[in-house]
Amino acid sequence: MPGWVEILIRTISLVVILFLMTKWLGKKQLAQLNIFEFISGIVLGGVVAIHTSNTDTRMIYGILAMAIWFAIPYAVNFISLKSKAFRNFTQGRSTVVIQDGKIMEDNLKKEGYTTDDLLENLRSKNMFKTADVEFAVLEPSGTLNVLPKTENKPLTPKDFGLKPSPKKEPQTVVMDGRMMLEPLANLNLNPNWLETELDKLNVSIENVFLAQADSDGQVTVDLYDDQIAVPDPTEKPLLLATIKKCQADLELFALETENKETEQMYQKNSQKAQQAIDLITPYLK
Amino acid sequence: MTVGSHVKGCFSSIKSAEASLEILANKTQSIEAQQAFKQAEQLMTEIKDDLQKQVVFLTQEEPTYK
Numbered sequence: 624m625p626g627w628v629e630i631l632i633r634t635i636s637l638v639v640i641l642f643l644m645t646k647w648l649g650k651k652q653l654a655q656l657n658i659f660e661f662i663s664g665i666v667l668g669g670v671v672a673i674h675t676s677n678t679d680t681r682m683i684y685g686i687l688a689m690a691i692w693f694a695i696p697y698a699v700n701f702i703s704l705k706s707k708a709f710r711n712f713t714q715g716r717s718t719v720v721i722q723d724g725k726i727m728e729d730n731l732k733k734e735g736y737t738t739d740d741l742l743e744n745l746r747s748k749n750m751f752k753t754a755d756v757e758f759a760v761l762e763p764s765g766t767l768n769v770l771p772k773t774e775n776k777p778l779t780p781k782d783f784g785l786k787p788s789p790k791k792e793p794q795t796v797v798m799d800g801r802m803m804l805e806p807l808a809n810l811n812l813n814p815n816w817l818e819t820e821l822d823k824l825n826v827s828i829e830n831v832f833l834a835q836a837d838s839d840g841q842v843t844v845d846l847y848d849d850q851i852a853v854p855d856p857t858e859k860p861l862l863l864a865t866i867k868k869c870q871a872d873l874e875l876f877a878l879e880t881e882n883k884e885t886e887q888m889y890q891k892n893s894q895k896a897q898q899a900i901d902l903i904t905p906y907l908k
Numbered sequence: 909m910t911v912g913s914h915v916k917g918c919f920s921s922i923k924s925a926e927a928s929l930e931i932l933a934n935k936t937q938s939i940e941a942q943q944a945f946k947q948a949e950q951l952m953t954e955i956k957d958d959l960q961k962q963v964v965f966l967t968q969e970e971p972t973y974k
Contacts, residue, residue, distance in 0.1 A: 788938070788941060789941075810937060865925045876915065891958075892954070892958050892959070895951045895954060896952075903948045
């Protein structure tokens with residue numbers, strides 16, 4: 624066998640094995656790798672490099688070495704899933720560096736974390752004053768997570784006592800001009816429905832680059848042809864406006880009529896319409 | 909426009925709102941939204957029933973404008 628054919632075969636087979644191993648170890652980013660995974664990653668790369676470029680070595684030894692280097696982090700991962708104590712040993716534990724607004728100098732020293740490191744990481748979390756920090760913890764991966772004091776936290780609807788309507792994730796129903804059947808099925812909708820909606824917007828599906836439907840079945844589209852203006856969805860604002868108009872009309876009728884009974888009927892219904900408006904406004908926004 | 913035609917216009921708007929609410933209630937995936945839409949639809953139906961009586965009454969009152 625000529626040398627170059629051997630190298631070709633070795634390279635392709637080792638790349639396939641390496642790819643499968645990396646997939647098997649799971650979805651972790653480089654920064655999240657623990658010490659075992661990090662070392663084995665480097666060693667696996669080295670083993671592959673040696674055995675692809677050097678035809679004197681025995682291929683089977685290379686595969687054996689790779690298998691062992693793969694098995695060790697795999698076993699560590701497996702035991703870590705089962706045992707907390709083992710996990711603490713292999714992955715380390717988080718260290719509290721600021722508690723109740725006070726910096727824990729001893730913990731900083733133990734982690735070899737300088738004051739400048741701490742300040743830098745706090746700044747990257749938008750905390751320029753340590754006095755604004757209630758609690759900060761240094762994770763085993765090296766990132767610093769910060770809990771600001773209550774008065775420095777961003778406002779949420781909860782702080783205003785508001786209850787926004789729950790929103791489910793939107794589904795992408797058209798991609799590159801092609802209908803996606805599975806997302807449609809997730810919304811309990813069918814292709815006919817989508818065709819009708821696109822007809823309503825006066826666009827053909829071939830011209831649609833991307834279309835998304837929210838959990839209320841409202842469609843927003845992006846077209847290939849950006850010159851064409853697509854109307855915003857109007858169904859919900861229109862409905863709210865209709866009900867508001869009816870409520871105002873009923874109030875007007877109540878004022879106009881001279882019959883006491885009819886006036887009461889109009890007033891009662893105007894209140895009902897108001898009730899309906901209050902009920903559905905959060906969902907129509 | 910007469911009182912009768914005003915009331916009739918309002919009546920048809922209510923009917924359209926009722927139908928839209930029903931469509932939304934059927935389309936939405938969230939149970940809370942569905943309940944809110946259904947309740948609103950119920951309210952619309954009640955208003956519609958009352959207005960229908962009024963429309964009938966007004967047509968009798970204003971036979972010329974029927």
